[in-house]
Amino acid sequence: MSIIVLGTVALDTVKTPQGLRKNMLGGSAVHFSMSARVFTPVNLVAIVGRDFPQRHIRFLKERGIILASLICDSGKTFRWEGEYQGDLNCAITKNTQLGVLLKFCPRVSRQQKGIKNVFLANVDPDLQNRLLDCLDSPQLVALDSMNYWIEHKPKPLLRLLKRVDIYLANDQEARALSGEHNLIKAAKYLNRLGPQMVLIKKGEHGVIFYCPGFIISLPAYPTDKVVDPTGAGDTFAGGFMGYLCGKKKLSQANIKKAIAYGTIAASFNVEGFGVEKTAGLCWRDLEKRLFQFKKILAF
């Protein structure tokens, strides 16, 4: 079963204690695709400007990403410039140029309307709602959002929460939207807003998953080679959703395994700038590290 991802395709400039990279291929939909593609065909819905390098298009195509709904329009590609200092959990945004993102109206091809699995990566909730309107009968819809939208577009975001099955938020977002500091209380609150399942991402501290009657808490895969955490959350989501797409049942066992795959995928992402370490990611890499992760957790 294939998946459709709505998000950004960006040119990222990132500075971390490990160095500086300018105009790298980035964006939420790209990071998601790099891990989801290991499990399932990925249909990318996004917009880029005429300045978007052809080599990045080739790069995505070579990795099997389906670009039928990647719009290329006049104007500049979305650019993000950020810096990480001591605390690699927390990006400092230096500059954002929305460019063509300002006129983005997502559309999908006729063949894509029937796709059952959807990931709404972080973009304007109005666009996320619109993508759902385009689809015939999505069955598993996951939503990622951001503090910015919680503050600036609470109404469309709340409407969206009633239309999705899984809400992925980071700890700050979960606390901001729920008003609860304890993350399990926060997850329970978010669950009552609509999504059957809530997954809270805690960066270097792993994730908490909640659905009524069922809690999972897993640490991050321990690594001291953190180079650039940009896109780790989306890479997690790609592994998580990619694995779930192939499963008939959302059983506890499948959800746990999906979280573990997401965790492992994210651990590769942080070990290089941009998509350096996920560009060549394959099933074997994931399996090898998953085995180590299991060993770490078993007692």
Place this chain on the structure above:
Amino acid sequence: MSIIVLGTVALDTVKTPQGLRKNMLGGSAVHFSMSARVFTPVNLVAIVGRDFPQRHIRFLKERGIILASLICDSGKTFRWEGEYQGDLNCAITKNTQLGVLLKFCPRVSRQQKGIKNVFLANVDPDLQNRLLDCLDSPQLVALDSMNYWIEHKPKPLLRLLKRVDIYLANDQEARALSGEHNLIKAAKYLNRLGPQMVLIKKGEHGVIFYCPGFIISLPAYPTDKVVDPTGAGDTFAGGFMGYLCGKKKLSQANIKKAIAYGTIAASFNVEGFGVEKTAGLCWRDLEKRLFQFKKILAF
């Protein structure tokens, strides 16, 4: 094999969003004892003042804590007053009255000199060094310390690190002492200062354990009933050291299990004020919740 714990016996006044409790029995050695006693006889080395309520002495004795080296001296018992607001990971100290702690000189009875397992809970590193001087040939020594001593007594603390097998620090302390933000890098740095094993406590996010060639990362037991986290770290240490005391080998499997028991013990501690929830803690309670914890982690 019994264990000896050096630390504080205190009267705590704690305010949390769940309420206020005045002059509760508290202190690092007490919290440690509440979980360690489930596994092994606990010898407590501490000082209290003449104002220390006899009911607390009875309480400790009834739980089998060996008080041969609990000094009762003229003066006031150590008192700590703290408050937790939204972030229950972080106590705001409102008042500290050291009282008799200022003239504390730890001593142990002749029979206690031969005890092989030692936990040095958070007190002045000079006192921690002195306790080690009193003992014949300790075999497993664990040390807990605090930001305050890292700043004010770095030399005796560094000397101490060369004399212990396990160093337990919280994430802030590990970062402060190592100058590293990444906790695995921090653990590696601390390991090079002396202790063979380093255990970093991350509060609600669980723990990371490091010794050369071997890393463990476990989340906290997920609970939304956090009432008062005071003493959670010491309760963790009690479960961890208590379990290890009974083992002949410090194998990876035993260390993991010890961390899991410590995690479970701490989860009981936070669910009540002071020692409310650990006062009656028994093996069955730990086993029951450990089973749940295993289920949460297995995939």
